[in-house]
């Protein structure tokens with residue numbers, strides 16, 4: 683068993699290995715493979731299979747690649763994208779939470795978004811940005 687591991691380590695020496703991008707591609711691959719089980723449509727199935735095929739090639743290519751700096755740069759790009767997506771969904775969740783307790787109005791004058799607590803009846807709102815006043819039902 684040790685010999686196999688050593689041989690593998692020797693083989694992997696100087697090669698890139700796995701990273702977050704590969705993990706993400708593996709997840710996409712698994713999702714495609716799962717979908718493939720339930721899909722009846724031939725064209726969609728072919729599309730999924732080609733995606734799976736492409737992903738497997740890409741994953742193996744990156745794991746065994748000797749161009750480590752290039753693979754590293756790809757991973758950094760992916761991480762930046764993942765961060766953006768995470769931040770977007772974090773923001774959406776925050777807004778949804780806020781919607782439960784607050785009305786969000788837009789100032790008719792400067793388009794500033796203003797948060798008003800719900801359930802206070804008719805209230806006069808003063809825009810903190812431009813000072814315009816308007817009456818809203820909260």
Ligand SMILES: [Zn+2]
Pocket residue numbers: 789790791792793794809810811812813814
């Ligand atoms: Zn305003």
